Amino acid sequence: MTCSRYGLCLWPYTHAPTFMHIPIPTHTQVNLTERGESFYNPLLPDIIQHYRSMGLLEVSDGATIIPLRTTRHTLNTTTHHTPNDTNHQPQHTTHQSPHTPCTDFSQEMVMVQKGDGGFLYATTDLAAIYHRVYVEKAKKVVYVTGKVYGV
Known part of the structure; x- marks a missing residue:
């Protein structure tokens, strides 16, 4: 058997044992x-x-990406003095309120093509x-994907 990539040659040997252990309920x-x-x-x-x-695509440092605008919960910080505070230093309490609107937006992304033209697992997932x-x-x-994507 001739394979352009060594991994493709090994795939049949790892595939069958892996799928033998994944039960699919008939119901x-x-x-x-x-x-x-x-x-x-x-x-x-x-x-x-x-x-x-x-x-949907942008180029970032030569790579092709899909930027994802994500929201994160805003943490409210409350400052208060406690009666037993001998140093008179404010005590900070941080809590998360489910009713507080999210205002902290960050840019996360999924890379779909490397700068050298190579594709990634995420690209294959999108194709699937x-x-x-x-x-x-x-x-x-x-x-379902693995946690490796991190977004």
């Missing part, structure tokens, strides 16, 4: 179609173009979702 009516990441490789340039045409929605016409998609 859920889940249809499982197994596709490796390489199935989506031909779609990756089109995925980039799709998101570019939607105006795109394929399910636009090609397979899925009505609902539940897509």
